[in-house]
Amino acid sequence: MEVDQSHPKTLIQHEAPFLTVLSCLGGSHGCPYHRPQSQTPPPVNKRAKKDKTAPAKVESYVQVITHDTVLFPEGGGQPYDIGTLTSADGELWDVVDVKRHGGHAVHYVRVSDRGVDAALKAFTSGSIVNVALGEAGLARRLDHMCVHTSQHLLSAVLDTRDLPTLSWSLTPYPAPCYVEIPRSMSVEEIASVQEQANKLVFEGRKVHIEVQELHEEVVQKYDGPSVGIPTDYTGGVQRTVIIDGVDRSHCCGTHLPSLSNLQLFIIPHTESLARASTTSARLYFLAGPRLITYLTSTHTFLSSTANILSCGAPNVPERVEQVVDDRKRATKRVEDLELELSATIAKNIIAAFQGKSKPIVLYKHRTDDAINALGFLSSISFAFVNEMASRAEPTPYLIVFSSSPSAQSAGSTTVVTVFGSDEKRVKEVGDVLKSKLNVKGGGKGPRWSGKFTGVWKENREGTVVEDALRL
Numbered sequence: 154m155e156v157d158q159s160h161p162k163t164l165i166q167h168e169a170p171f172l173t174v175l176s177c178l179g180g181s182h183g184c185p186y187h188r189p190q191s192q193t194p195p196p197v198n199k200r201a202k203k204d205k206t207a208p209a210k211v212e213s214y215v216q217v218i219t220h221d222t223v224l225f226p227e228g229g230g231q232p233y234d235i236g237t238l239t240s241a242d243g244e245l246w247d248v249v250d251v252k253r254h255g256g257h258a259v260h261y262v263r264v265s266d267r268g269v270d271a272a273l274k275a276f277t278s279g280s281i282v283n284v285a286l287g288e289a290g291l292a293r294r295l296d297h298m299c300v301h302t303s304q305h306l307l308s309a310v311l312d313t314r315d316l317p318t319l320s321w322s323l324t325p326y327p328a329p330c331y332v333e334i335p336r337s338m339s340v341e342e343i344a345s346v347q348e349q350a351n352k353l354v355f356e357g358r359k360v361h362i363e364v365q366e367l368h369e370e371v372v373q374k375y376d377g378p379s380v381g382i383p384t385d386y387t388g389g390v391q392r393t394v395i396i397d398g399v400d401r402s403h404c405c406g407t408h409l410p411s412l413s414n415l416q417l418f419i420i421p422h423t424e425s426l427a428r429a430s431t432t433s434a435r436l437y438f439l440a441g442p443r444l445i446t447y448l449t450s451t452h453t454f455l456s457s458t459a460n461i462l463s464c465g466a467p468n469v470p471e472r473v474e475q476v477v478d479d480r481k482r483a484t485k486r487v488e489d490l491e492l493e494l495s496a497t498i499a500k501n502i503i504a505a506f507q508g509k510s511k512p513i514v515l516y517k518h519r520t521d522d523a524i525n526a527l528g529f530l531s532s533i534s535f536a537f538v539n540e541m542a543s544r545a546e547p548t549p550y551l552i553v554f555s556s557s558p559s560a561q562s563a564g565s566t567t568v569v570t571v572f573g574s575d576e577k578r579v580k581e582v583g584d585v586l587k588s589k590l591n592v593k594g595g596g597k598g599p600r601w602s603g604k605f606t607g608v609w610k611e612n613r614e615g616t617v618v619e620d621a622l623r624l
């Protein structure tokens with residue numbers, strides 16, 4: 154009992170089962186690496202782990218072995234099938250996973266609310282059951298077959314260019330699958346490989362399987378650290394998948410009968426992988442249902458972007474470039490204007506206090522939806538300090554600026570900056586902002602700045618600042 158210890162394995166037939174599947178044998182290419190996917194039956198109480206207050210819904214499964222099956226257990230890089238079992242009484246049962254246990258394909262059948270006893274009764278040894286992929290299972294299998302056959306084709310074409318397939322991954326739908334190769338390829342090389350592969354697709358090369366009895370010496374021959382028949386595999390056959398005139402690879406996977414209608418699309422760049430001893434690359438590809446999904450989604454992205462930019466799809470790159478350039482120029486202009494404005498504001502403040510022969514003590518609040526509102530406040534403070542330093546008789550000063558967005562909520566950020574000619578007073582005001590308004594911030598010497606979270610009101614938070622300045 155490997156998955157659900159509480160329910161015994163049910164054997165329908167006791168005769169030596171003849172199974173249609175066999176784990177990957179490996180070969181010159183194809184799927185040389187037995188790379189099981191980490192797809193296991195759904196955990197029985199996943200929800201309970203996440204939410205301790207929710208009642209645990211325990212899913213039960215029975216493991217069923219049939220005399221023969223159309224469902225593929227995971228192996229050779231190809232994930233397991235899902236499907237249905239129809240018991241003799243006409244009940245339909247979901248197969249959520251198929252795993253190879255030794256030489257047997259074991260179906261993981263969801264018990265659901267019918268109960269374990271009913272499941273054990275339905276699958277008593279010797280019962281006749283119907284195994285089917287079902288609609289969802291067929292869609293999943295068709296996708297797996299398309300990409301698996303495409304991988305054999307792609308690896309065969311890459312082999313002719315001295316680029317052996319080191320491994321491959323049949324990623325979950327609809328992400329592109331990939332083959333790992335010893336080095337990166339140029340866009341031109343990739344286009345040429347794609348052309349060669351699709352030429353064979355247009356020719357509609359046939360794909361068929363050769364089956365040989367599995368002998369001990371064959372197991373020995375192909376056994377290795379990562380290539381070969383799993384050591385627990387017994388009583389099966391050795392399969393060779395042949396693409397007419399193109400490729401022969403030992404493989405346990407399921408394949409299309411012909412390359413026609415396959416259409417292989419290679420994503421025109423490789424992703425480099427740096428490992429301790431080697432540098433390899435991933436070449437991503439799409440075929441069949443994944444290719445259609447990819448084209449549909451990329452077309453949708455392109456169309457909606459073209460709509461936003463009010464242009465035709467072919468003009469999108471040019472328009473986006475233009476928008477990015479415009480944005481850069483606008484940002485630069487805002488920065489320049491802020492700098493210019495800062496100097497004017499600083500001079501105006503000093504002018505307003507001219508001749509009053511008392512220190513400049515001031516609090517000013519602004520509304521600003523800029524991403525970096527603190528940047529502008531700092532810019533004014535620097536302009537002020539410079540302007541004051543240039544005066545023959547500088548006036549002592551203590552100034553606080555704050556800036557809030559136009560629409561404030563509990564999560565809004567108001568930025569505050571304090572600067573003055575007396576470092577001690579700057580620190581004191583900063584300490585009041587921290588203790589009374591919970592402003593998170595700090596400073597050094599004549600400057601202090603921080604962030605306030607929530608709604609900043611002139612007659613509430615503003616009053617606290619005014620009081621701090623009068624201390």
Ligand SMILES: [Zn+2]
Nearest residue numbers: 183184404406
């Ligand atoms: Zn294969």
